[in-house]
Amino acid sequence: MLSKTKPTTCTLGELMIYQISKTIEDGILAFHGFGSPLVQLALHLAKNNHAPNLILVAGATYGINPKPPFLTPTSNDLAMGWGAECSIEIDELFDVAASGRMGRMFLSGLQIDKWGNMNVTRLGDDKKLNMKLPGGGGGCNLSCDVENITIWTAAHRALPNAKGRRRYRLTESCDYITNVGHLTSDNTPRKQMSYLGKGPDNIVTDLALFDFDDDGHARLINLYPDTSIADVKESTGFKFPIDENLSVCELPDAAMIEFIRKLDPMKIHERELSNNDRNRNFALKG
Amino acid sequence: MYVNKDKRCELSELIAEIKNGDCVAVGGGLSCREPMAALRELVRQDKKTLKLVGSAHGIDIDLLAGAGLVAISCESYVGFEQDFGMAPNYRRACESGEIKVEDSCCYTLVQQLRAAISGLPFMxxxxxxxxxxxxxxxxxxxxxxxxxxxxxxxxxALAPDIAIIHAQYADSHGNIHIEGPPVADILFAKASKKVIVTVEKIIENDELVKKGVTIPYFYITGISEVDYGAHPTSCYPMYGYDREHTALYYDAAKKGTEIFNDEYLNKYVFTAALNEDYLKAVGGEETLKKLEAWDTSTEAWMELYA
Structure with missing residues (x-):
């Protein structure tokens, strides 16, 4: 199953998992929600590397510090909570966040705007529902309450359709704000709201990494070995500032890649990626 | 308060407690411990214009939507995660306007249930x-x-008219033992006006007390023993998630309401009205043995997701 030799390349999925894991501080309580295999793996990777004291709360089972034998395609599965040293329940999980004890949560959306607002509820407006999205689970509450939010999406690349139109994942504005970022639905800056949380501080995509500037606007900080500023611009529905120290991001090391491959033998995380993106590989140094 | 000594009844009697237009809380979560046998009976009894409240759900809500039973959805999430993606019947019914979308969010739901549980008008x-x-x-x-x-x-405050829950064990008085994450089931049971529960096995009270009482009997309206009552979702430690059947369900749902009716509802809900007929239709002993074998080895467990 696993190759005997050390990996010499990493995949896009593994790169994204590593980059999400780097946003996780040691010693905090972090929760991964459901429907998010890249994030589930990132939390386990973080705990196994730079964040051994992480309080890792598994989404849907609410098991704490579990040791899953393998990643499953659905999150409320005994396997995902396997070996947990203790567990909490749904009400307690959200109380932990509402009382300011949750350090980081991971959110996404079919639309993500330049202020880090996210839409997982619907496309279209009140009068005309064009597409019903699955809904945000507890994302709305957590986007207000949790200290820091990492946003991730594996569908940043917006290819033109037959008519040459692109539907942007990173878009100028959201049709509906499910999870709030740095500017609310009535255009109030987040800093003026009485939320406990500070809002999103990172976006990890299939093309690049962003942080947020002092105004709460997404800012490009890292490219990937195979992407350019032009690639990112082409697939982004808004103009964005670029960090003056823009660089190509770091890759995970061989041991981290082996850890990910062992924990996800069925490659569940690749289901978040497009078919083309599953073939993107990056050579590790030396 | 429900104080009758013996709450055991047939599944059909249990579901007869649900009325047209009821606000219904479906227990379990995602692919785990959904009260699927109870929901199939609900489809057969064709109770209409339901209002659904809940946290993160999948095939359970999609089934009710596909059968045309739902008028309003206040769910927080309805989908199949990365496993299959969006919920086809649910999405179609929302987009056609058949279901009025009043999405909620998990903690909002928790606070609303807590208000009802505490006898307060709001939280x-x-x-x-x-x-x-x-x-x-x-x-x-x-x-x-x-x-x-x-x-x-x-x-x-949110006090659902009725909560539908599937659990591993109960005693005949209605004390319930849930193994694994209870999701919102305890809150639902305490906040709802009626609580109906299907269980894998009814056991003696002293045995149940040893396992631990998750929900005390006086909240519970009625119970019914239904083998594999959560299938195709999991009910650990008894059986794992039937991904193969879920894939079959999803494919039928994706093809549209009519085909879903023909290929799925007719075969697995209407024709297979008895639980034993349903279990035969989904592959009988061979399937069930495989789902029960999740704990024999990691390989056998992984096999269920292949």
């Missing part, structure tokens, strides 16, 4: 302000906290 919550949910729910109010000056949202 405050710090989140929601500044999101689309404020406009979607004109019944939410806001206030300035008299202690801190912070602006808070007030969400009204």
């Amino acid at each position: 405050p919550i710090r989140s929601i302000l500044g999101t689309g949910f404020i406009e979607l729910h004109p019944e939410y109010k806001s206030m300035v906290c008299p202690f801190t000056g912070d602006e808070l949202v007030l969400v009204p």
